[in-house]
Amino acid sequence: xxxxxxxxxxxxxxxxxxxxxxxxxxxxxxxxxxxxxxxxxxxxxxxxxxxxxxxxxxxxxxxxxxxxxxxxxxxxxxxxxxxxxxxxxxxxxxxxxxxxxxxxxxxxxxxxxxxxxxxxxxxxxxxxxxxxxxxxxxxxxxxxxxxxxxxxxxxxxxxxxxxxxxxxxxxxxxxxxxxxxxxxxxxxxxxxxxxxxxxxxxxxxxxxxxxxxxxxxxxxxxxxxxxxxxxxxxxxx
Amino acid sequence: xxxxxxxxxxxxxxxxxxxxxxxxxxxxxxxxxxxxxxxxxxxxxxxxxxxxxxxxxxxxxxxxxxxxxxxxxxxxxxxxxxxxxxxxxxxxxxxxxxxxxxxxxxxxxxxxxxxxxxxxxxxxxxxxxxxxxxxxxxxxxxxxxxxxxxxxxxxxxxxxxxxxxxxxxxxxxxxxxxxxxxxxxxxxxxxxxxxxxxxxxxxxxxxxxxxxxxxxxxxxxxxxxxxxxxxxxxxxx
DNA sequence: CATTTACAATTGTATGACAAATCATAGTAA
DNA sequence: TTACTATGATTTGTCATACAATTGTAAATG
Numbered sequence: 202x203x204x205x206x207x208x209x210x211x212x213x214x215x216x217x218x219x220x221x222x223x224x225x226x227x228x229x230x231x232x233x234x235x236x237x238x239x240x241x242x243x244x245x246x247x248x249x250x251x252x253x254x255x256x257x258x259x260x261x262x263x264x265x266x267x268x269x270x271x272x273x274x275x276x277x278x279x280x281x282x283x284x285x286x287x288x289x290x291x292x293x294x295x296x297x298x299x300x301x302x303x304x305x306x307x308x309x310x311x312x313x314x315x316x317x318x319x320x321x322x323x324x325x326x327x328x329x330x331x332x333x334x335x336x337x338x339x340x341x342x343x344x345x346x347x348x349x350x351x352x353x354x355x356x357x358x359x360x361x362x363x364x365x366x367x368x369x370x371x372x373x374x375x376x377x378x379x380x381x382x383x384x385x386x387x388x389x390x391x392x393x394x395x396x397x398x399x400x401x402x403x404x405x406x407x408x409x410x411x412x413x414x415x416x417x418x419x420x421x422x423x424x425x426x427x428x429x430x431x432x433x434x435x436x437x438x
Numbered sequence: 439x440x441x442x443x444x445x446x447x448x449x450x451x452x453x454x455x456x457x458x459x460x461x462x463x464x465x466x467x468x469x470x471x472x473x474x475x476x477x478x479x480x481x482x483x484x485x486x487x488x489x490x491x492x493x494x495x496x497x498x499x500x501x502x503x504x505x506x507x508x509x510x511x512x513x514x515x516x517x518x519x520x521x522x523x524x525x526x527x528x529x530x531x532x533x534x535x536x537x538x539x540x541x542x543x544x545x546x547x548x549x550x551x552x553x554x555x556x557x558x559x560x561x562x563x564x565x566x567x568x569x570x571x572x573x574x575x576x577x578x579x580x581x582x583x584x585x586x587x588x589x590x591x592x593x594x595x596x597x598x599x600x601x602x603x604x605x606x607x608x609x610x611x612x613x614x615x616x617x618x619x620x621x622x623x624x625x626x627x628x629x630x631x632x633x634x635x636x637x638x639x640x641x642x643x644x645x646x647x648x649x650x651x652x653x654x655x656x657x658x659x660x661x662x663x664x665x666x667x668x669x670x671x672x673x674x675x
Numbered sequence: 676c677a678t679t680t681a682c683a684a685t686t687g688t689a690t691g692a693c694a695a696a697t698c699a700t701a702g703t704a705a
Numbered sequence: 706t707t708a709c710t711a712t713g714a715t716t717t718g719t720c721a722t723a724c725a726a727t728t729g730t731a732a733a734t735g
Contacts, residue, residue: 207502207687208686208687208688209687209688210491210687210688214495234715234716234717235716235717236716244688244689245688245689245690246689246690247484247487247687247688247689247690248687248688248689250484250488250717250718251487251488251491251687253717254447254488254491254492254495255491255492255494255495256495257492258451258491258492258493258495258496258519259495259496260519260520264716264717265444265696265697265716265717266695266696266697266698266715266716266717266718267696267697267698267714267715267716267717268696268697268698268716268717269715269716269717270716270717275601276601276604276605276607278605279516279518279519279605280601280602280605281516281518281602281605282495282497282516282519283497301600301601301602302602304549304553304598304600304602304603305549305600305602305603307549308545308546308548308549308550309545311545312541312542312544312545313545316541361541363538363541363542364512364513364517364538365517365518365538365539365541365542365609366541366542366545367513368513368515368516368517368518370513372602444718445717445718445719446718446719447718447719471684471685471686472685472686473685481719481720482719482720482721483720483721484718484719484720484721485718485719485720487686487687488718490686501685501686502685502686502727502728503684503685503686503687503726503727503728503729504683504684504685504686504727504728504729505685505686505727505728505729506684506685506686507685507686676735677734677735678733678734678735679732679733679734679735680731680732680733680734681730681731681732681733682729682730682731682732683728683729683730683731684727684728684729684730685726685727685728685729686725686726686727686728687724687725687726687727688723688724688725688726689722689723689724689725690721690722690723690724691720691721691722692719692720692721693718693719693720694717694718694719694720695716695717695718695719696715696716696717696718697714697715697716697717698713698714698715698716699712699713699714699715700711700712700713700714701710701711701712701713702709702710702711702712703708703709703710703711704707704708704709704710705706705707705708705709
């Protein structure tokens with residue numbers, strides 16, 4: 202992987218991005234002026250401005266003469282950007298955020314499985330199967346549980362052969378990581394989970410879109426139902 | 439709305455972004471060096487570099503010493519970025535791209551309708567209703583057909599009260615525009631289309647998630663089926 | 676032949692100066 | 706008073722120049 206701090210500007214982007222996501226700078230707030238950022242980070246205006254431009258490109262801030270640098274409304278944020286997702290992860294994800302992730306996964310993953318059953322190439326099938334093997338090894342502790350799980354979901358997405366679904370790789374990865382953090386699954390994958398994944402794989406391999414869709418849907422619905430319950434309990438107090 | 443070319447860097451971002459999307463610079467290709475871009479656009483290195491950083495932030499290019507500026511693999515592109523979507527629209531969208539858009543809409547919109555039925559606020563309902571009125575007016579030629587249509591779909595997305603779904607506003611808007619371009623719907627919305635939208639609205643208003651989901655699903659499936667047929671015809675030749 | 680060294684090309688960073696935009700204020704005229 | 710105007714101050718926008726850091730290529734060296 203690429204180091205995310207290849208240069209000064211990238212480092213500043215990360216620092217500021219994190220601070221925006223964790224709420225140090227809230228929507229509508231002004232960030233320090235270019236001059237102040239220069240002194241704070243002890244860098245030149247060149248680097249500072251490049252950082253500001255990058256955050257602008259990701260939809261987090263706007264920067265205008267005299268008006269300064271401001272955090273824009275969150276509906277403009279590029280929530281599917283890799284960096285933004287990582288900053289979200291570094292923040293303090295709550296149950297509501299987890300639910301938002303799960304709601305979109307419920308929309309995406311079954312359809313992705315269906316598309317995979319229709320459009321997967323030989324190599325795509327192999328990738329999914331490889332991920333399954335990793336998951337099986339993970340149940341024996343021979344491989345990393347979480348990585349294998351993420352691997353499986355991503356290989357299905359890629360098998361859809363739809364660039365938009367593939368671009369959601371980062372989203373799914375972050376969703377899974379947050380999910381892991383909440384469920385505290387420090388141990389191996391359960392047999393039931395593994396079997397559910399095998400089912401999805403089989404339907405994709407046999408080119409049964411509807412069956413693949415249904416299999417993926419069940420998994421997602423169960424997970425979402427759990428979180429919905431947790432939230433209901435939380436709100437009833 | 440904000441002019442997208444508030445300053446030099448933004449203009450360059452637009453020019454280069456368009457060229458990447460229309461294939462002038464293909465994946466793996468090198469863009470002109472900073473120095474060359476400066477002379478080509480007749481601007482300073484400052485502006486050039488800021489533009490390069492913005493495109494980097496959108497995942498389109500990478501820029502390294504001695505290696506130059508290169509278009510990175512399309513799986514890293516932020517396809518859900520407003521600008522990127524607009525550049526895609528400016529390119530030459532083909533039937534396959536339209537299908538990719540429709541496939542994701544099929545995943546997103548029914549679930550969005552379901553969520554809207556569960557989580558919509560009073561104001562959200564009003565927004566959807568307002569969009570419906572615009573559509574009715576559009577059938578009489580009293581309002582812009584396409585705008586009203588886009589308005590409806592976006593208001594449903596927003597009613598989901600899920601930031602990730604809301605962020606897909608731009609995606610849906612672009613999808614609809616491409617759809618319009620292909621179907622050549624220069625005239626008014628059909629009565630059937632309008633009725634379908636009314637159905638979705640009613641189910642959302644009555645807080646019937648599953649019914650809202652189904653109603654939205656049917657619309658999407660029909661559209662996708664048409665395009666799948668067109669592609670099948672095309673490929674059989 | 677392998678290894679090291681030196682060079683060249685390209686981006687990375689810093690600085691200083693001035694331009695342009697825009698908000699706030701004070702001043703001016705009706 | 707009120708509305709408009711002029712002015713000034715603040716902040717980002719742009720430019721030019723210089724040098725540092727990175728890295729691929731080729732020459733020199735053992």
